[in-house]
Amino acid sequence: MAKIYRDQDASLDVMKGKVIAILGYGSQGRAWALNLRDSGLNVVVGLDYVGKSWRQAEEDGFKPAYIKDVVNNADVIVFLLPDMVQPQIWEKSVKPYMNKGADLVFAHGFNIHYKLIIPPEDSDVYMVAPKAPGPMVRRTYERGSGVPALVAIHQNVSGLALQKALAIAKGIGCTRVGVIETTFKEETETDLFGEQVILVGGIMELIKASFNTLIEEGYQPEVAYFEVVNELKLIVDLIYEKGLVGMLKAVSDTAKYGGITIGKYIIDETTRKKMQKVLERIRSGEFAKEWVEEYRRGMPTVMRELEDLQNSVLEKVGEWLRKEFIFKQSQV
Numbered sequence: 001m002a003k004i005y006r007d008q009d010a011s012l013d014v015m016k017g018k019v020i021a022i023l024g025y026g027s028q029g030r031a032w033a034l035n036l037r038d039s040g041l042n043v044v045v046g047l048d049y050v051g052k053s054w055r056q057a058e059e060d061g062f063k064p065a066y067i068k069d070v071v072n073n074a075d076v077i078v079f080l081l082p083d084m085v086q087p088q089i090w091e092k093s094v095k096p097y098m099n100k101g102a103d104l105v106f107a108h109g110f111n112i113h114y115k116l117i118i119p120p121e122d123s124d125v126y127m128v129a130p131k132a133p134g135p136m137v138r139r140t141y142e143r144g145s146g147v148p149a150l151v152a153i154h155q156n157v158s159g160l161a162l163q164k165a166l167a168i169a170k171g172i173g174c175t176r177v178g179v180i181e182t183t184f185k186e187e188t189e190t191d192l193f194g195e196q197v198i199l200v201g202g203i204m205e206l207i208k209a210s211f212n213t214l215i216e217e218g219y220q221p222e223v224a225y226f227e228v229v230n231e232l233k234l235i236v237d238l239i240y241e242k243g244l245v246g247m248l249k250a251v252s253d254t255a256k257y258g259g260i261t262i263g264k265y266i267i268d269e270t271t272r273k274k275m276q277k278v279l280e281r282i283r284s285g286e287f288a289k290e291w292v293e294e295y296r297r298g299m300p301t302v303m304r305e306l307e308d309l310q311n312s313v314l315e316k317v318g319e320w321l322r323k324e325f326i327f328k329q330s331q332v
Contacts (some may be wrong), residue, residue, distance in 0.1 A: 004178040005151070010166035012039060014282035021046050021074035023089065025053040027134030028107055029080035034060060035141045039171040048089060063164050067093040074098070076104040084295040087116045095120075101157070105168060108191065109184035112154055114288040125154040126165040131189055132176055132245055137172060146173030150182045178319075192282045199273050207232070213316050221317040229318060 020032045023046045028054075037043045045057045046067040057064040071077050071094050090111075103124045111117040111123065119125045130137050132147035140146050149172075151165040158164075162181070169179045195201065207228050209308050214224035238247040246254050281287045294301055308314055 002180045004180060005166055005169070005175060006178055007170060007175045010170035010175045010179075011163070012041065012167050012170060013077070014120045014163050015041055015167045015171065018075035019044060019073055020076040020078060021070040022078050022080060023070075023094075024080040024082075025048075025064065026080070026082075028130070028132070028137065029053075030056065030060070031134035031138040031141075032080060034138060035064065035172040036168070038141070041171055044070045044074065048093060054226060057261075068097040071098045071102070074102055076168075077106060078107075078168075079111075080107055083110045084292070086111050092111045103161075103164060105178065106184075107151065107153075109188035110181060110192075110288070111185045113188040114285055116288075116292070119155060121155070121156055124156060124158050124161040124164065126156075126161045127152040127154070127163055127184060127187065128168045128170065128172070128174070129191075129204045137174075140177075141204070144176070146176040148177050149174035150181055150187050152182050152184050152187055153183050176237075189282050190281070192287065193275075193279050196278055196282075196287075203232075208312075208314060215313065221313055222321060225314070225317045225321055237294065244326040264310035 007056060018041075018061050020036060020041055020043050022036075023042060025033065025045055025047060026054050029045070033043050033045055044064070045062045045064040046069070047054050047057070047064050054064050067089060075177075077094060079089075081089055100120075101122045103126070104119050106112060106125075106127045107129050109127055109129075112119070125238050127150070129152075131149060131151040132140075137147055149169050151169055152161070153161045153165065155161070166175065166179065169175050210228040211221075213226050214227070215221050235247060235251075238250050242250065248259075251259075
């Protein structure tokens with residue numbers, strides 16, 4: 001089993017006196033900046049333009065500045081901007097202005113692994129990847145807990161890169177729960193695979209196919225939506241809390257038998273072979289090249305799919321049901 005690093009394995013001392021520049025003030029950026037500051041570390045916020053994030057940072061008590069100005073005085077530079085924005089920001093606002101030997105920190109390995117950012121040889125380069133959205137990183141920290149995280153080392157010039165990665169993880173609350181060491185390669189490839197095959201792509205297409213099958217056979221859209229979306233959340237919550245066996249013990253015997261026998265019919269060897277091909281595209285860099293080109297063209301595939309989904313029966317029914325049931329339930 002993998003070693004789990006916890007609070008007692010990490011020390012903030014290695015970061016004391018250092019200026020930590022958080023680049024970006026979105027979901028993760030805001031959570032990291034606030035948590036690190038509350039942990040007693042010296043945090044500055046860097047942004048590439050004055051806008052909503054800039055004003056939010058000011059409201060939170062920071063004095064945001066342009067990225068080129070904050071990296072000029074930073075000992076640690078943390079990239080919490082969108083993946084596809086980072087290479088441009090690196091070339092334009094970080095690389096020409098950063099302190100020699102400053103640490104470079106990432107929350108996802110994409111740009112380092114696929115060499116879209118080539119770091120200087122005299123910098124420690126490491127990753128801290130919380131396994132939760134930014135708002136949850138912040139909420140759990142405020143409650144005295146945290147979320148799990150992965151750490152990885154790409155360059156260890158100082159010999160202290162792991163200690164510094166664990167210090168950042170401790171500063172944002174992750175060592176309160178547990179941190180596992182990985183590599184930039186493993187984190188990037190497994191993260192992309194999970195997003196594509198199950199977390200976003202797989203589950204979305206399974207929901208759409210299930211919903212459309214039911215309504216095409218004459219079942220009410222509202223009933224179909226409850227079955228393939230609302231109950232999905234309940235099942236995922238059970239798996240999260242109790243594992244697959246615990247989930248199976250919690251559902252009816254009819255659901256057990258139907259799920260065990262038909263699940264393997266739907267997700268069969270053909271599906272698994274497709275999953276292997278998806279993983280090969282990720283490993284080879286083919287997906288990364290395709291995504292870079294898609295982004296360069298303004299994301300036409302993404303925008304088209306979003307528009308189609310927005311106009312679908314599934315979304316229209318879901319929007320209505322959320323207003324009528326879920327929102328009202330949350331107010332009880």
